Structure formats: C-alpha cells, structure tokens
Amino acid sequence: MDVRAQMSMVFHLDKCIGCHTCSIACKNIWTDRKGTEYMWWNNVETKPGTGYPTAWEDQEKYHGGWVVEDGNLHLRSTSKTQTVFNIFHNPHQPSMDDYYEPWTYDYQHLFNAPEGPDQPTAVPISMVTGDLIQIKAGPNWDDDMGGSPVYAENDPNLAQLNPEQRAQMFAVQRLMFFYLPRICNHCLNPACVASCPSGALHKRGEDGIVLVDQKRCRGWRACIAACPYKKMYYNWQTGKSEKCILCYPRLETGQAPACFHSCVGRIRYLGVVLYDADRIREVAGLPQDELIEAQRSLILNPNDPAVIAAARQNGVHDSVVESAQKSPTYRFVKDWKIALPLHAEYRTLPMLFYVPPMAPVMAQKTGTTVDNISEDLFHDIDDARAPIEYMASMFGAGNAGKVRYALRKQKAVRWYRRAVTVGDVDMATAERMLREADCSPAEAEAIYKLTSLCTFDDRFVIPPMHREQAVEMLEDPLAHKQGVGFGFMESPRRGL
C-alpha cells in the first residue's frame, strides 16, 4: 500500500445555476494575459451540448485519454515511437475555431466617433490579430441550448440513445438541460503527464495537483491532444502549455480555489482524500463497467488504523490525515456513493466527482395542454426527461446502475425531507424509499445538511499544505540562514 494524499473535488450539479461566476473568477486571476485569452481553465457547459472546445468528448476526433490494448494501457494520441515522428507536428489539436477566436470590442469608438446621424457602435475586435472579426462562436456559445440543431444535437453522449429517445429528448414538452462546470480533474493517471516528451508536467507529490513546469515546457503540445477533457491549453504568446493549477497559491494559504470560493450555487466541495498509488495501473486497465467501483476502491478510509499507519510511514502529515477524515469529498464519493467521475472510461482516474442532476418531471401533451405524466413531484427516475442512458454515458462509464443508485438516493432524501418539513408525504413511504435507496435516516440528514445548509468550512476542508516540508525535498531551508535579508530568487548582477 502506497498511501498518498490528493486534493479532490465534488461538483453538485443539481445546484449549479449556470451563472459562469466561477469562470470569470478564474479568468480574472489566471488567464487575463496575452496568449491566454481563449483559455477557460474553468468553463461551464450546457448539457446536452457540445461544450468547449466543440465536442471535446468525441475521442474519435480528439484522440484523448487511455485505451486498453492487449492488456496494456496506451495513450490514444501518441506513444514513445510516435512522439519521435510527430514531435514537430502533433495531430488532433483543436483549432482556434474549435475553441473560439477571443474578441473584445472597440469601446474607444463610442467616445471618439465623429458626430453622425446615428449612435456609434463598438465593433468586435479579435484579441489575437487585433482585426475586426465576425464572431462565429464563443466558449459558451450553446448556453441554455442556444443553437441546439448544431450543438445540442451533436452531443457525443447522445450516441448511447436510440433514435426514438433522441427524438424525444428534443421534443419541446420534454426539453431539459443542466449545467456542467469543468476544471482540470487533477487525475490520478493523468494522460497529459504521460504524453509530455519534455517531462514538464508533473503531479505534486504532497497533494496531487497536476502542474506544468513553465521552464521545462518546450511547447510540443502532446498534452493538448492527450488530455481527454481538453483541459490543457497552449499559450500562443509564450509557446508553452498552461492548465488549471487548482489555485495552489490560494490552497497553500488556506483559501479555496477562486472558482470554488466564488461559486454562487455553492455546488463545489473540496477536500483531501487518501488513495493507494500502488493500484493505479491495475485499476486504470480494468474493463469499463468495473471502472467506477474500482476507482472508488482506490480511495482509502482515513479512519482505518492500517491506512493511517501506512500514510504516516509514507510521509503524509498527521494533520493531512485528520483533514482527510473531515473531507466532504470522501463522504460524497465513498460514504454516500452519490458523486461519480465524469467519463471514467477515459481511464485517467479523474479526481473531480459530480453529483448527477435530477431531471425534471416528464410531461405529456394532450390536445393543447401540456401535463405532467406523473402525479408525484418526485417522479420515477427512469421516467426522467433525460434518459438514464444519457446520464450514464457521462457519469457511469456506460453503467446506468451507478447513476440510478445516486439519483435514487437523492430522490429518497428529498422525499424524506419533505415528510419531515412539509408533512404532505407519508413518513412510512419516505422511510421505505430510503431503505430501497440504501440510505438511513441519519445519512439522509447528513446528505441534506451538506447539500443545502453547508457553510464555507463544510464545503472546503483544506489541509495545512506543509510547504515547508515539501520545499525541503528540493532545497535546503537553512541554505540562506546566514544570508542577508530574505535572499534573492535570482542572484543580483552587482555587488561583490
């Protein structure tokens, strides 16, 4: 057992209101520089939809993630040999059009325009070329199913549905959508790290955050093709790749990452989990329908004395183990099993988990009126507007059972809470539903609390990062002890 710590996240999709506050918070801090205008380390997509970059889930096109071939894990995009041949030309890169051409507006014109018969306008200007552009797309172009004949209908997850289900999904009376905020998953088996010919990508030992070493990156762009979530971005100004850093400077000072901190719907949870690094290779190579369960089993119980001992032996600080014991992620993923990884079939073992959203009630058109099919507000899961197969394509690696379990438990909690607070539901029914959903009243209370009444400190359990220890691995902390002041990062060019 090789116990390590990992910052792990849960996004509760039932709570996301699609406000993009998270994206803006991130953009303002990290990607407001030249060359990064088009990057959205955090982006929010409407589902069904093709997302950003367009149809990123279509690995037939983008060749991201891992595949198992004769019992071995292979990157879909490249291999050691292929890296040599493709070193100057990495195929399968999204084009600027697949992201979008970033633009601003010529606001000055509003002030400087000569007097004329009509009001002046601010024309769109490309942030790449500085020229006037015709805006063709944006990072959330298909928000709320805008342009759905182009985007929503080409959602790669619809491949799981039969033509009838597909048609129904876009029938007006059944129309539904939800939001899918995405950041880098800080995967346990990151394809980006594996693909880098320069060894510039690494996973931080102490917290598992995946980072690009800007000094080492040579801009080969192998990572951009390899990451199946398209969360690696190429900075055309510096010629190097960049990615979400999980706001590690904020984490190191005890603050939640900017997108977590600013989240209006309070959908985001963050905590450390302990996992067994010895089993990563084995788990990532399992058959697709075992992936979800196996990935869950990688995460270890932080209260288990054997795990604690192994963690200690591996240099994981006791305070980190304590933090793991309070981790909201652990509760969602392991205790309650209602948070699932997005597209586990890419085999990168993503460490961002999603609580799948409850879809609205099914409706039926009789004559000129549209009625709900079910009398129950909390209708049956399999009659939801979004076919369970669609959800399973995203959150179950094709395994509908896992998604159904998560949705049923959520539904049971709602019934139970309704019985408690409103009382128009029979408590016996509610308790039966809880039993059927593999949930106790105490667990239902806990889920309810962490979902609805969560405070900052409930959502973000940030362990002390112990940078002082991590730094010792790289530098001697006493090296500057007899120096003057705080020393210099780069030595000064003058003086003696």
Next chain:
Amino acid sequence: MTLKLLLHRIGPAFYIPLIFIAGPVAAHAQEAVDFFRGNCTSCHTIGGGRLTGPDLKDVTQRKDRAWLVQFLQSPQAMIDKGDPYALKLKDEARDVVMPNINGMSPALAELLLTMIEAESKLPKSQFAGLQISDRPFTQQDIELGKAIFMGDKRLANGGPPCVTCHTFNGAGGFGGGRLGPDLSRAFERLQGRKAMGAWLYAPATPTMSLTFSKKALKAEEILPLLALFENTARSGAEDDRTGLAGFFATGFVVAVLCLTLFAFIWKARFRAVRDPLVELSARKVLGGRS
C-alpha cells in the same frame, strides 16, 4: 688530371655548388613543359599542325622574341593596338582570341619560348599533339561514344563520365548534368575533330583541367566521343531543352502525386470539429427548404 678524378679528389666541396647552379635550370625547363601541357596544348601543337591556334613549331623563327614575349603577356592588347601580325593570327583562328594566361610573366614567356625552340628541333616533339586516327567515324564509334558519355563504359583512367556535368541533345531521359555547358554543338564551337580532340586530351577550363589533369582521356576514348559530338552537331541539333522541361514536369507530377497520396493516407486526420457541424446543419436546413 681528368675532371672525374678531380671531383673524386676534391670531393663534395666542389660539386655541391655545381648542383645548385644546374638545379634551377633543370627545374625551370620542367616548369615550362608542365605549364605548356597544362595551358597550351588544348589549342596548340609543336609540329602537329594547327588546332584552334597555330602550330608553334619554329615560331621563334617566324617572329622575333621580343614581339612574342609581348604578345604572350596580353594577346588582346596587341590586337587592340592594331598590330598587323596579331590581326592576321586572329583571322586565321577564325576570330578566336587567345586568352590572357594566368601567371604569364616575361620570364616565364622566355622560358616557354626556349622550350618551344628546343622542342622544335626534335624530330618528334612531345607536344606533337595527340594522334587521333583520321579514319571516318562509323556508327559503332557513335554508339561507343554515347556509352562513354553516359558512363555505361567506364573511363580507363578513372575520370568521371561526361554525363555527370554535361548533357547533349539525345542523351535521353532528363539529360545529363547542368554544371557544365550543353555539348550538343561543341563540335562546331571547338572547331572540328582535331581541335576538339586536343581539347579533350588536355582541357583548359579550370574545372575540367582540375578533374582531368591526372585522369586524362585516352585516344581510343576521345575518338568515339568526337564521333558522337560530330554526329549530334551534324544532325543540326539545338541545345537540349527537353530534358530540363521533362525534369520539371516530372517533378511537378510526382509532387502532386505524393500530396494526393498523403491526403489519401491521412484522410481521417484531424481538421476541424465545429465548422463541419455548422455546415452540416446549415445543409440540413437548406435541404429541407428546397
């Protein structure tokens, strides 16, 4: 006392200085011979008849030395001055003017004239020219000449085959190399069998002389080559352009074929995602309307 005895008696003290006196003279004579071979034989013989330039046998009797030395310094200058004899020479050479020779000094000119004088007295000078038979060229000669030109038949002294640098009309395929001039009409340019034969034996241009000074062509190789060049010149062939055009045309076609092949092999390559989606749905909408 004989000289021999004296030498023996007095020993080296005497004859070492003698060597020093005789040595340079011998060296000078050799220098003139080498120079003549390297620079003059392509146009002149000594007792072998005229090539491009006149036969130099007894030249020192035809004109005085001072004039000759002056002429050798700069033939063109003499002609420009309107010297009648120089003009006559030019006439005889069908307006080919002897070039200024690199490294020609009055001293060297003297040395050369002395050497020519000495050679003229011999019954057969070493510079009587290459004796190439006068027999009429046969079809076989032409065939053999082509084989030698194209390198199908190796040159006996190991020189590179003509085709590496030259082409001629009828070389076939893409023609030969383009470093040297096209030889289709060289037979006329170099004034026929004898002159061209001499030229081939001791080519005078820097590139050719560098390549062939140590690997000279043999008489039995020169004859077929002459037959070949005579034949092409006689058939009135212009310089070979088809080879060049063919080369470019073929290059173009091969490039297009390669690109087409690449496009085919990698036809599933990643191009764009969003644009095709938009196009597809636009087509659907328009198709539905019409």
